Amino acid sequence: MAMPRTNKKPATITDVAIAAGMSIGTVSRYINGYEVKPANKERIERAIADLSFSPNALASGMKSADSRMVGLLVPDYDEFHAGLLGNLATTLAQEGLVTLTYCHESNSAVAKEAMRFFRTHRVRALIMSWPDADRNDITEMIAQGVQIVTYDNIIDFAGGDRVVVNNREASFKAVSELIRLGHTRIGAVTGDLRRWTAKERLAGWRDAFEAANIPAPEDLIFPCDWYRADGHRAMEHFWKMDTPPSAIFAANYQISLGILVFCQENDITLPDDLSLFSFDDVEAFHFSTPRVAAIGQPVHDIAQAIKARLLENNKAKRPATTPISVVDCAVHFRESIGPYRPKSV
Amino acid sequence: MAMPRTNKKPATITDVAIAAGMSIGTVSRYINGYEVKPANKERIERAIADLSFSPNALASGMKSADSRMVGLLVPDYDEFHAGLLGNLATTLAQEGLVTLTYCHESNSAVAKEAMRFFRTHRVRALIMSWPDADRNDITEMIAQGVQIVTYDNIIDFAGGDRVVVNNREASFKAVSELIRLGHTRIGAVTGDLRRWTAKERLAGWRDAFEAANIPAPEDLIFPCDWYRADGHRAMEHFWKMDTPPSAIFAANYQISLGILVFCQENDITLPDDLSLFSFDDVEAFHFSTPRVAAIGQPVHDIAQAIKARLLENNKAKRPATTPISVVDCAVHFRESIGPYRPKSV
DNA sequence: TTGTATGCGTTATCAA
DNA sequence: TTGATAACGCATACAA
Numbered sequence: 001m002a003m004p005r006t007n008k009k010p011a012t013i014t015d016v017a018i019a020a021g022m023s024i025g026t027v028s029r030y031i032n033g034y035e036v037k038p039a040n041k042e043r044i045e046r047a048i049a050d051l052s053f054s055p056n057a058l059a060s061g062m063k064s065a066d067s068r069m070v071g072l073l074v075p076d077y078d079e080f081h082a083g084l085l086g087n088l089a090t091t092l093a094q095e096g097l098v099t100l101t102y103c104h105e106s107n108s109a110v111a112k113e114a115m116r117f118f119r120t121h122r123v124r125a126l127i128m129s130w131p132d133a134d135r136n137d138i139t140e141m142i143a144q145g146v147q148i149v150t151y152d153n154i155i156d157f158a159g160g161d162r163v164v165v166n167n168r169e170a171s172f173k174a175v176s177e178l179i180r181l182g183h184t185r186i187g188a189v190t191g192d193l194r195r196w197t198a199k200e201r202l203a204g205w206r207d208a209f210e211a212a213n214i215p216a217p218e219d220l221i222f223p224c225d226w227y228r229a230d231g232h233r234a235m236e237h238f239w240k241m242d243t244p245p246s247a248i249f250a251a252n253y254q255i256s257l258g259i260l261v262f263c264q265e266n267d268i269t270l271p272d273d274l275s276l277f278s279f280d281d282v283e284a285f286h287f288s289t290p291r292v293a294a295i296g297q298p299v300h301d302i303a304q305a306i307k308a309r310l311l312e313n314n315k316a317k318r319p320a321t322t323p324i325s326v327v328d329c330a331v332h333f334r335e336s337i338g339p340y341r342p343k344s345v
Numbered sequence: 346m347a348m349p350r351t352n353k354k355p356a357t358i359t360d361v362a363i364a365a366g367m368s369i370g371t372v373s374r375y376i377n378g379y380e381v382k383p384a385n386k387e388r389i390e391r392a393i394a395d396l397s398f399s400p401n402a403l404a405s406g407m408k409s410a411d412s413r414m415v416g417l418l419v420p421d422y423d424e425f426h427a428g429l430l431g432n433l434a435t436t437l438a439q440e441g442l443v444t445l446t447y448c449h450e451s452n453s454a455v456a457k458e459a460m461r462f463f464r465t466h467r468v469r470a471l472i473m474s475w476p477d478a479d480r481n482d483i484t485e486m487i488a489q490g491v492q493i494v495t496y497d498n499i500i501d502f503a504g505g506d507r508v509v510v511n512n513r514e515a516s517f518k519a520v521s522e523l524i525r526l527g528h529t530r531i532g533a534v535t536g537d538l539r540r541w542t543a544k545e546r547l548a549g550w551r552d553a554f555e556a557a558n559i560p561a562p563e564d565l566i567f568p569c570d571w572y573r574a575d576g577h578r579a580m581e582h583f584w585k586m587d588t589p590p591s592a593i594f595a596a597n598y599q600i601s602l603g604i605l606v607f608c609q610e611n612d613i614t615l616p617d618d619l620s621l622f623s624f625d626d627v628e629a630f631h632f633s634t635p636r637v638a639a640i641g642q643p644v645h646d647i648a649q650a651i652k653a654r655l656l657e658n659n660k661a662k663r664p665a666t667t668p669i670s671v672v673d674c675a676v677h678f679r680e681s682i683g684p685y686r687p688k689s690v
Numbered sequence: 691t692t693g694t695a696t697g698c699g700t701t702a703t704c705a706a
Numbered sequence: 707t708t709g710a711t712a713a714c715g716c717a718t719a720c721a722a
Contacts, residue, residue: 008488009410010467012699023709028701037707052485054464058412059699062403063714065354079628082427089446093458098466100443101434113438119399121443122355140397143353260632283424284629287605357715368693373717382691404715407698 011051019047031055061122069098070310071118073128075106078254079282080297081129084151087303088127095311097124104130112137125310129153131195149309151302152197161309162324163302167197167279170295170329171204171249172211174277177293177333178247179212182340183275187220187245189234189255201251201279220245224255231258239266246274246340253280256292271338281332290335301327356396364392376400406467414443415655416463418473420451423599424627425642426474429496432648433472440656442469449475457482470655474498476540494654496647499541506654507669508647512542512624515640515674516549516594517556519622522638522678523592524557527685528620532565532590534579534600546596546624565590569600576603584611591619591685598625598639605633616683626677635680646672 013031017024020043030036030044047053061067070092074081089099100121104111111130115137118126125147138160142148148160152167178186188205191198202221209216222237224230231250235258238244250256256278268274270290278285281296305325358376362369365388375381375389392398406412415437419426434444445466449456456475460482463471470492476499483505487493493505497512523531533550536543547566554561567582569575576595580603583589595601601623613619615635623630626641650670 008490010464010489014699024700025702025709025711026707029708032701035707040708052481054461056407056467056699057465058403058407058467059714060701062401062407062698062716063700063702065714067403077427077431079424079427082422082424082430085427085430085446086422086448090448093447093462098445098462101430101446102438103431103435116399117438117443119355120402122401122403136397144355145353257628257632282628283602284632287602287629287633289634358717359715369716370693370695370718371691374692377717380691385692401715404698405717407700408715408717410698 010056011053013053013055015051016044016047016053019051020044065122067098067122067124068096069100069121069123070125070127071114071121071123072099072101073111073114073118073126073130074101074103075129077103080253080280080299083299084303087300088306091303091307092310095307097310108132115141125149127151127306147310149306151306153195160323163305163309163327164324165297165302165327165329167200167329168204168207170331171201171279172207173204173331174279174293174295175205175208175249176211177331178249178275178277178337179208179214181247181275181337183245183247184214184340185217185220185243185245185247187217187222187234187238187248189222189224189231189248189250189259191224191226191230191251191255193223198251201249205249217245226252226254228254228258228261231255231260232262233258235259235262235266239268246343247337248274248276250276250278253278253282253285253294256280256294257284260288260292270336272341275337275340277337281330285334288336292336293334294332296330296332298327298330355401356398358398358400360396361389361392361398364396365389412443412467412469413441414445414466414468415470415472416459416466416468417444417446418456418459418463418471418475419446419448420474422448425598425625425644428644429648432645433651436648436652437655440652442655453477460486470494472496472651492655494651496651497542505668508650508654508672509669510642510647510672510674512545512674513549513552515676516546516624517552518549518676519624519638519640520550520553520594521556522676523594523620523622523682524553524559526592526620526682528590528592529559529685530562530565530588530590530592532562532567532579532583532593534567534569534576534593534595534604536569536571536575536596536600538568543596546594550594562590571597571599573599573603573606576600576605577607578603580604580607580611584613589688591688592682593619593621595621595623598623598627598630601625601637601639602629605637615681617686620682620685622682626675630679633681637681638679639677641675641677643672643675 013024013027017027022040026036027044030041072085085101092099102114102117104114127149129151131153142159150160150162152164188202190202193199206216222234250259270276276292278292278294281294285292285294305327358369358372362372367385371381371385372389375386417430430446437444447459447462449459472494474496487504495505495507497509520531533547535547538544551561567579595604615621621637623637623639626639630637630639650672
């Protein structure tokens with residue numbers, strides 16, 4: 001029922017002090033966990049309950065010049081980033097930290113606006129996956145003591161922390177398994193090769209061939225963007241080749257979904273006609289037939305690593321021992337990969 | 346590189362005023378969009394750029410008693426809620442509003458903490474899906490002028506706005522289609538029947554039978570919780586029956602996934618052995634074989650409806666014309682449903 | 691159109 | 707251990 005808004009103003013610390021019959025200093029100290037006389041403590045607690053007082057985080061943040069907020073800037077609210085956000089927000093809340101989110105959609109203007117937003121809100125730290133971030137914004141924030149943590153991205157500015165997964169090694173394992181299964185024509189749908197992650201994942205693909213002493217099929221590298229349409233386009237391209245790949249390594253899950261769509265449309269059966277290994281493990285891969293082999297990024301561990309960085313740097317005020325944390329991925333072999341079999345014509 | 350944090354303090358509005366050679370009042374007005382002399386405007390703009398000043402949202406929010414933050418309290422960061430968050434955060438950002446998130450995990454203690462959190466941060470509005478919310482918290486917040494919007498949930502307190510989807514009607518359509526296909530033994534895996542949404546969806550199931558003049562098979566109602574395990578348990582139960590259902594209506598996607606798992610495990614083929622219609626449409630349903638028929642909640646529209654509520658109530662300061670917005674779901678018929686065929690023994 | 695001055699709810703510094 | 711008081715950065719009422 002939309003009733004006229006009453007706007008009873010929230011009780012302030014002064015109200016509490018008056019109700020409890022003491023100075024606001026004492027109340028403030030109680031709230032912040034300093035020692036007060038047990039008798040006073042009780043009276044304060046009762047006053048707080050009576051007035052249903054809750055401290056004003058804005059005022060406290062303004063005075064103490066610490067907002068206790070951290071920003072999270074993601075390209076997208078896909079399954080991975082939603083999971084990251086969830087884990088991060090929850091774990092940071094336990095430390096009394098708030099998470100502000102912004103989604104840049106790979107759009108510079110939006111990202112710029114996001115930076116403005118985070119600066120305006122005086123976030124104490126900024127966690128982001130945005131390689132094109134404006135250098136001026138970043139350096140300005142760092143100069144002001146904002147901790148910058150980049151996730152799975154390399155930006156070479158001074159003062160930032162980095163958390164990454166072992167992209168290269170995990171990719172190596174996946175592709176090596178394909179090679180072990182007898183595949184040599186293994187396509188790589190790389191994602192955006194201007195990005196560090198894409199480069200690393202492709203490097204893992206190369207490593208696998210090198211380790212197996214097989215020349216890497218450079219003609220099967222398909223550079224593109226990160227989306228479904230790219231996976232689909234890659235398949236269109238591959239399937240027109242004289243010797244198409246017998247297996248594919250896809251650099252993220254959206255690309256893989258695009259590949260799956262193409263396979264559906266063209267009656268390509270996994271793993272008989274094609275083996276597929278994907279970076280990123282999503283729910284859809286568990287319910288497709290066959291289930292898709294995938295490299296899972298451990299969202300929980302990543303969130304913990306980021307948190308550790310934040311606390312370490314803020315609590316101890318000392319430089320991190322190492323500026324980069326590496327988190328290991330899980331590699332799941334599933335039914336979408338199978339032994340190489342020569343193409344029946 | 347972890348360098349010693351410099352902590353250069355951010356420029357304040359006073360700094361800007363000095364640099365521009367005028368009073369902070371003028372600068373403040375410029376920032377807030379009031380008219381200033383063009384000449385002054387230029388000087389202010391330059392000063393702001395030189396100092397790379399960004400206004401302190403905490404201070405401004407404190408002064409104006411409006412944090413411009415809204416809270417979002419969700420049970421989970423699943424595909425649906427992640428989508429909602431994304432849409433909401435993006436659309437609200439366009440209005441200069443910040444979204445704070447908290448996930449209660451259906452846990453009272455966590456939810457309680459979330460309420461404390463939102464009150465402390467003086468959110469101007471709270472969007473939530475939490476039927477067990479503490480009445481005292483709610484009424485206190487409403488009294489203080491916080492707008493409460495419940496999503497797809499009914500809490501009967503005065504002063505709240507509600508946004509819901511047409512659960513009952515959409516369910517009716519889905520089940521009617523199953524009946525049209527010849528099914529009469531249609532199971533209902535209901536989710537938590539203490540919840541309004543669950544009741545509504547079950548009511549839609551009943552409506553369909555009534556409209557078809559068929560007695561509803563009450564023995565096929567399986568009350569449970571909302572998770573994968575519940576869908577699995579439901580199937581275990583059904584499959585032991587003398588006359589098991591030939592079709593199933595599942596009240597959310599997690600339940601459906603549990604059902605899919607059971608079918609995989611027991612070689613139950615969709616739609617030959619069983620038809621499945623699910624509430625909630627997720628990516629996994631598009632990539633399973635067969636694709637799962639589902640009712641999609643239009644996350645974008647829901648976010649817009651919520652936004653409309655927020656703006657309406659805050660801009661015009663008048664009561665909403667109606668306290669409840671209904672958003673229509675899309676009903677997708679897909680290959681997981683097929684004509685009834687008598688069970689071959 | 692602009693300047694001045696007050697106060698928002700806290701924390702922190704200083705004496706007591 | 708506590709009380710009084712000065713900031714914190716900004717918006718705004720009022721005066722000019």
